[in-house]
Amino acid sequence: MGHGMAPARRMKRRAALAVGLLPLSARAQGSWPTRPIRLVVPFAPGGTTDVVGRIVAERLGARLGQPVVVENRAGAGATLGAQQVARAEPDGYALVVSSSTSHGVSPALYPNIPYDALRDFTHIAMIARSPSVLLVNPSSPVRTLADFAAAARAAGEIRFAVAGIGTSSHLAGVRLAGALGVRTESIPYRGAGPALTDLIGGVVPAMLDSLPSAGPHVRAGALRALAVSGAERAGGFPDLPTLREGGLDVVSYAWFGISGPAGLPAPITDRLSREIRAVLTDPATRARLEELGGAPPDTTPESYTAFVRDELASFAPLVRAAGLQPQ
Structure with a gap:
């Protein structure tokens, strides 16, 4: 009986030796994750990026069996956290x-950016996207997108507040001016909050801002929304036309x-891709992101990698x- 078991024991020893020869990282992959995962948000707490990151982090951690801990690392156009x-x-x-x-505008805006947005990353999944919304003060005579276009063409320019130079909403305004065939005069602020306050107070005539921060003011009647910049109407504002419309x-x-x-x-x-897809198809999560x-x-x-590549190519000439210029 002892002689009959020897080959089996030898096979087990060989298998153990083979595993031992594997690099540590390769052996660890099979049991990953065994400790908390750090999710860097390259912006301050409270903004859209932070909100979206925390929604996904909580649900992704539950699926992976380890906490996904959000760490805010703001600065330099989101490049510090990305780096x-x-x-x-x-x-x-x-x-x-x-x-x-971090992976669209800043690589074109900062000449000495410390990373390559494609070569230095593994892009796993898109988790949310948010169109900009074109806003005016409720007392403005501009009541529709057609009114806005007519006024801009008559003046030869659009003046609008921006939450920061090079933000997606700022570039949406640049694209809008190009489509109207007029000049732009952007009025930069240090964040959406102060810009929205001045728009509500009538200090500036118009603004493009992301729906998450502007939406509550529109619903409260403090601002008038004219259109959204998405390819389709926004789920939370189905009555708002798109700019294309x-x-x-x-x-x-x-x-x-x-x-x-x-x-x-x-x-x-692959595991992260599968679990993120499961998070995003959960009805409660999807409803929250639609908001x-x-x-x-x-x-x-x-x-997602192809998408980032295309966005880099479109932002650079814009x-x-x-x-x-970077601030």
């Missing part, structure tokens, strides 16, 4: 909420996704044409 993850170990324990700012070929979104460092192992990337302006299309790592 931190680009330099992290590709072990699945450091992720970033990539966005139209008004004859202006402008489609613009702020978008958000989950990315990791370059070289993230395929098993971890913020729109849930994303179903994305894969390949399609930033140059607008003559934007």
Whole structure:
């Protein structure tokens, strides 16, 4: 009986030796995750990026069996937080909420950006997108998008407040002016809050802002919304036309996704992709994202990477044409 078991024991020892020869990272992938995952949000708490990141982090952590801990690292057009993850170990324990700012506008805006938005990241999934909304004060004689277009063409320009130079809403305004064939005069603020306050107070005539921050003011009647910049009407504001419906070929979104460092192992990337897809198809999560302006299309790592590549290509000439400079 002893002699009969020897071959089996030898096979087990060989298998154990083979596992021992594997790199530690390869062995760890099978049980990943075994500790909390850090999700860097490259903006201050309270903004749209932070809100979206926390919605997904809570639900993703529940599915992975480990907490996904949000860490806010704001600064330099979202490049500080993105850089931190680009330099992290590709072990699945450091992720970033990539966005139209950190992986779209900032690479074109900052000449010495410390990362390559494609080469230095593994892009996993888009998690949300939010159109901008064109806003005026309720006392304005401009009541419709057609009114706005006529007034802008008569003046030869549009003047609008922006939440920051190079934000997605700012570039939506640049695109809108181009579609109208007029100049732009943007009035920069340090955030959407102060800009909205001045718009409500009648200090500035118009603004483009993301739906999550502007929506409550529109519902309260403090601001008049004229149109949204999405390809379709926004779920939370079905009566608002799109800019395209008004004859202006402008489609613009702020978008958000989950990315990791370059070289993230395929098993971890695939697991994250599957779990994020499950989170986003949950009816309660999808309804919450719709409130913020729109849930994303179903994305894969390949399609999200291609999307980021296309956005980089579209933002670069727009930033140059607008003559934007980092603040």
